[in-house]
Amino acid sequence: MTSPSRRLLASYGATQLIAQRPVAEIARELGSVLIASRRQKEADLLVSDIAWELEHRGQTANTKLISAFPLTQSLKEEIQSFVKQAAKVDSVILDEQIDKNVLGGVRIETAQHAWDKTLARALADIRKEF
């Protein structure tokens, strides 16, 4: 018996989430499949794939925000608005991370898109141009 592919599992998970089934149940089901097919290590990748599916279907964009300083509420809302429009999704979930290595600015990452407006990226581009 062949085990279902990760893409298929992600599609199933996204469908179930859109159908508003309890997250814990869906997680249990998918976890069982991974354990049965001895693919526990793929759990994180499966979560990413589900996020990709949700964004692809215009449902939710799980967005990671990386900045050197904490962002104000107004900025977060502005970013949410921008991601909704750019990724063409109904809702945006923000996951804020502080990383001093970016120096300044912000990097916005979704499952399907990425916008890097950090100073670290700008300096790296300058270095490349030279």
Added chain:
Amino acid sequence: MLNPSAQFASSSSSGISSLGVNLKAFIFQLVTFLLVLLILRRWVFPKLVATLESRRDALERSLLQAKETEEALKAAEEKADKLLHKARARADASLADAAKKAEGVIASAESSATERAGQVIKEAKAHLDQERERLHQELRGELADLVVRTTEKVLRQKLNDKSDQALIETSLKELKS
């Protein structure tokens, strides 16, 4: 009485003797002379003549041989002269040919050397250009690194949450436009 010979002698002595010649001695000498002549003609002269003839023949042969030798020598000299002349002409031609060939070889070597030198110069120039370009790139890289490091340090010192917020707002405007 006197015999006729005695008479003749007496008469002769009177004739020849008057001239102071002793007839007897004269006759005796004449006979002796004739005998000697006869002996000479009989045994000596033929040998002497033969010897002389043989010596004359030898001498003539020698002269002839000497003449032939002289002619041969002359011919040999002429031949040697001709050979020498020919050899000299051939040597001159060979020298001229060798000189011509040497000129050709020198010209060819000069041309080859010039060509090779040109190629070496060209290669060196290309290598120099490459090296200069490499150094230029290296310098630019180092300069960029220096600029970026300095900028990074300045930004770390100067950037605060307010200026960062302004920066992010500007970035979002750029993204939306």
